[in-house]
Amino acid sequence: MKQCIDHLDLSCSTQSQSFIPMTDKNRRKFIRNSSLALAAAATATLTSCKEKKAQSVEAPYINFNKTFKWKMVTTWPPNFPVLGEGCKLMAKWISTMSGGRMEIEVYGGGELIPSLESFDAVSHGAVEMASGSGYYWAGKIPAAQLFSSIPFGMNSQSMNAWILNGGGLDLWKELYAPFNLIPLPGGNTGSQAGGWYNKEINSIEDYKGLKIRMPGIGGKVINKIGGTSVLVAGSELYTNLERGVIDATEWIGPYHDYKMGFHRVAKNYYFPGWHEPGTVLETTINRSKFESLPADLQKIIVVANDKLNHWMLLEFETQNAIYLEKIKTEGVNIKRFPNEVIYKMKELSKEVLHELVETNEPLSKIYHHFSNFEKKARAWKELSQI
Incomplete structure (x- = not known):
């Protein structure tokens, strides 16, 4: 045993039958390798601790019992x-x-x-x-x-x-x-419907004095034409249209318009919904x-x-496709706005937007961003779609 210790042969035991004498050269090599192994182990342990600490910072405790x-x-x-x-x-x-x-x-x-x-x-x-x-x-x-x-x-x-x-x-x-x-x-x-009207729209002049529920920029266009746009909550629309408080209303599309019962109080249903082509x-x-x-x-x-x-x-x-067929069976006049009306609405829409851009800085910033994206999207759509 003493001989094992003298030669630093740590693999030796009292049950060893033999050992290889260690020269000075082997002894130096053994010590050097052992030191490197210990250093590597210490580095690995330190790295592991750091990783665990980082993980604890990135994933804080969540109380799954709290509601x-x-x-x-x-x-x-x-x-x-x-x-x-x-x-x-x-x-x-x-x-x-x-x-x-x-x-x-x-x-x-x-x-x-x-x-x-x-x-x-x-x-x-x-x-x-x-x-x-x-x-x-x-x-x-x-x-x-x-x-x-x-x-x-x-x-x-x-x-x-x-x-x-x-x-x-x-x-x-x-x-x-x-x-x-x-x-x-x-x-x-x-795309929304153009709206329900209690009279036919044959020209732009038919909007003079007309009261219609239409929010947003579309409502401002109506005001420019000579009509009056009003903002009414959805729950009040049917009653207002039935009692003549308003002359017309846009809402959403065939499904919801049918559910609201507008076909019972107005028989002229117009398309397209120029004012809301894709409402977010x-x-x-x-x-x-x-x-x-x-x-x-x-x-x-x-x-x-x-x-x-x-x-x-x-x-x-899905539902608009189904309920358009139902509306057709209710005696409703489903019509498209005359081209004259569409062209005038488009012209006035540009005027309204220009006025808004000129008077509101945040709106101007957003509209220019919107407009730049729209030009590219429209060019792609015109090229790619039938």
């Missing part, structure tokens, strides 16, 4: 098909993906707050989320209507491309940031409440909203 209960208000009538229905589906998807940690109660317009007060309610933190459309807030934020729909502008496909992939969402978030809001595209109606619906979220959520729940909300945006447009396309 969150939010409220979502809408500008749509309670349980309204597709729009209200879609919001409830999103709440269900969020609950499922979060394992029940995130529950959202959805309220139709007027159930918790008036329909057109949802923007302020979310901004002030009275509720956490809302569903509506940007042109409802044109009086507060003129540029918001650009994220809804522009007369003779882009269709739903191009609007989604501009917002989600073309840089529009960054501008939208910047616009809503002073109001403590995060906006997201939360659906799209596709918005989900607004209180920024402070959103940022206080764990990172996984934030992501779940965004992903569920993306699914809502996709589902809603497809549901509109």
Whole structure:
């Protein structure tokens, strides 16, 4: 045993039968290799500790027992098909993906707050989320209507491309940031109908003195023609049209228009919806409440909203095709606006947009971005589509 120690042969034991004597040269080589091995082991241990520490910083503790209960208000009538229905589906998807940690109660317009007060309610933190459309807030934020729909502008496909992939969402978030809001595209109606009229439209002169429910930039065009645009919540439209408070109304398309019963109080149904060729619906979220959520729940909300945006447009396309056939059986006069009317509307739409651009800096910035994208999208569409 002593001999083993003298020669630093650590592999030797009392049960060894023999050993190879270690020369000075071998001894130096052994010590050098052992030192390198120890240094490597120490480095590996230190690296492992650093990696574990980094991982703990990147993945903070999440309390999976903590639950969150939010409220979502809408500008749509309670349980309204597709729009209200879609919001409830999103709440269900969020609950499922979060394992029940995130529950959202959805309220139709007027159930918790008036329909057109949802923007302020979310901004002030009275509720956490809302569903509506940007042109409802044109009086507060003129540029918001650009994220809804522009007369003779882009269709739903191009609007989604501009917002989600073309840089529009960054501008939208910047616009809503002073109001403590995060906006997201939360659906799209596709091309809308031109509207229901209680008299025929044969020329531009037929708009003189006409009162029509039409929000956004389209409403400003109506005012330029000599008509009067009014903003009325969806839940009040049927009664206002029936009682003559308004002479005409646009709403969405065949599915919802049929469900609202407009075919019973007006027999002239006009197309196309020049004022809303691809209307974006918005989900607004209180920024402070959103940022206080764990990172996984934030992501779940965004992903569920993306699914809502996709589902809603497809549901509109499906149901509008079905319900146009139903409307045809109700004795409704389905007509196209005369070319004279379309040309004049397009001309006046450009005038209105020019006036808005000249008087509002945020709107000007966003519109130029929108316009540049639209030119490219239109060129591609004209070349590629039949």
